Amino acid sequence: MDEIDFYRARAREWLAEHAPRTDIETDLEASRDFQARLHAAGFAGITWPADYGGQGLAAQHERAFRDEAMRYPLPAVPFAIGIGMAGPVLMDLGTEEQRRRYLPPILRGEEIWCQLFSEPDAGSDVASLQTRAVREADGWVVTGQKVWASRAHFAERGILVARTDPGRPKHSGLTMFVVDMRAAGIDVRPLRDMTGNVHFNEVYFDGVRLPPDAVVGRVDEGWSAALTMLKHERVAIGTRNRSEATPLSARALALRQASPMSPEVHAALGRLAVEERAVALLAARMAEERAAGAELGARGSVAKLASSQLARNAADLAVSLAADRGIGFEADDRQTAELITAIDWTPASGIAGGTTEVQRNIIAERVLGLPKEPQSDRDVPFNRLTVGSIKR
Numbered sequence: 173m174d175e176i177d178f179y180r181a182r183a184r185e186w187l188a189e190h191a192p193r194t195d196i197e198t199d200l201e202a203s204r205d206f207q208a209r210l211h212a213a214g215f216a217g218i219t220w221p222a223d224y225g226g227q228g229l230a231a232q233h234e235r236a237f238r239d240e241a242m243r244y245p246l247p248a249v250p251f252a253i254g255i256g257m258a259g260p261v262l263m264d265l266g267t268e269e270q271r272r273r274y275l276p277p278i279l280r281g282e283e284i285w286c287q288l289f290s291e292p293d294a295g296s297d298v299a300s301l302q303t304r305a306v307r308e309a310d311g312w313v314v315t316g317q318k319v320w321a322s323r324a325h326f327a328e329r330g331i332l333v334a335r336t337d338p339g340r341p342k343h344s345g346l347t348m349f350v351v352d353m354r355a356a357g358i359d360v361r362p363l364r365d366m367t368g369n370v371h372f373n374e375v376y377f378d379g380v381r382l383p384p385d386a387v388v389g390r391v392d393e394g395w396s397a398a399l400t401m402l403k404h405e406r407v408a409i410g411t412r413n414r415s416e417a418t419p420l421s422a423r424a425l426a427l428r429q430a431s432p433m434s435p436e437v438h439a440a441l442g443r444l445a446v447e448e449r450a451v452a453l454l455a456a457r458m459a460e461e462r463a464a465g466a467e468l469g470a471r472g473s474v475a476k477l478a479s480s481q482l483a484r485n486a487a488d489l490a491v492s493l494a495a496d497r498g499i500g501f502e503a504d505d506r507q508t509a510e511l512i513t514a515i516d517w518t519p520a521s522g523i524a525g526g527t528t529e530v531q532r533n534i535i536a537e538r539v540l541g542l543p544k545e546p547q548s549d550r551d552v553p554f555n556r557l558t559v560g561s562i563k564r
């Protein structure tokens with residue numbers, strides 16, 4: 173048995189004993205507790221440097237763990253922004269002090285992070301954001317509104333991008349900050365989505381004070397920091413381990429069918445299983461490349477697009493399989509309730525982390541080398557641009 177096989181066997185054994193069998197993601201304390209135990213057992217931050225709380229192991233170790241973990245519904249969502257986006261951006265751009273301070277508690281599940289980019293007038297075009305951070309003698313003062321901030325209602329920290337120099341064109345004059353979500357002047361207002369759950373929030377900043385060392389990267393160079401984080405986001409979403417336990421997996425949908433299945437249903441489930449496997453292999457390959465330090469660049473958009481397309485196809489199939497019960501079919505048991513929630517959540521996967529159209533633009537321009545979309549406002553100072561009839 174080589175070292176990777178040994179690690180795999182240890183992961184299998186540990187998961188068999190400790191992994192949850194049902195979804196515990198909605199129970200935050202149980203999720204944090206599991207993440208702490210995962211870390212203590214050596215299975216969190218597998219390729220992160222040991223100095224920052226990681227295990228300092230190789231991409232192959234990560235792959236072995238992912239393969240084993242596929243069978244269980246591990247609570248990943250609460251930690252997804254910290255582990256998949258904030259941690260990597262701090263590793264890329266943070267100071268040594270920031271890395272040592274912020275990275276270990278992410279892996280132990282002690283500090284949950286949110287991303288504070290989108291605003292009512294800045295989504296796909298996030299560089300249009302208007303939240304201001306004004307420099308003062310002892311740091312910065314932030315005022316403005318963010319929206320769709322996932323998990324901000326329980327996050328301890330956030331990564332914020334704010335405008336620090338409105339006299340510059342919109343892609344300049346932005347700065348990235350670390351925010352303590354408990355700071356005075358932050359008002360988090362949960363939004364209920366169409367599944368009936370609270371996932372994201374409006375976040376209002378009213379004169380929130382940030383210390384000078386809250387800046388991530390360089391002042392006024394927040395656009396390239398934001399692009400770095402968005403790139404990590406696409407890779408994190410695209411390479412997410414899609415558990416076989418999800419209600420929209422081909423296996424779970426097959427188990428819901430009466431036996432024997434019609435040839436058409438059999439074939440449709442087979443096609444979904446093949447697509448699942450292809451997306452899982454693409455995700456595993458990219459996760460391994462990333463863990464080995466490769467620059468995935470715009471290819472992360474391919475993985476993100478493939479995973480949201482898979483979710484869409486699975487949800488469409490689930491609805492068509494339930495068609496004899498009507499499109500508004502109702503839950504009469506827990507599994508059906510979870511399936512309905514998963515179907516209702518599916519449109520979000522084509523929006524969160526950049527919409528399907530935006531991913532296609534990125535792939536067209538940066539992977540296929542097609543001509544760039546025109547940007548007439550690119551070099552105009554932000555404070556001379558107008559939104560509708562309103563001057564900024």
Ligand SMILES: Cc1cc2nc3c(=O)[nH]c(=O)nc-3n(C[C@H](O)[C@H](O)[C@H](O)COP(=O)(O)OP(=O)(O)OC[C@H]3O[C@@H](n4cnc5c(N)ncnc54)[C@H](O)[C@@H]3O)c2cc1C
Nearest residue numbers: 287288289290295296320321322520523524525526527529
């Ligand atoms: C579940 C979920 C979680 C989210 N979590 C967060 C979070 O934690 N933090 C955060 O900051 N944001 C978050 N968001 C916001 C998300 O990033 C934005 O919703 C997304 O970028 C789209 O922006 P928008 O909603 O303003 O739509 P718009 O940008 O207004 O887009 C409207 C439509 O126009 C299309 N469109 C826009 N520009 C182009 C273009 N150039 N070419 C072709 N089509 C275009 C879009 O594809 C879309 O169909 C989340 C969103 C969802 C759904």
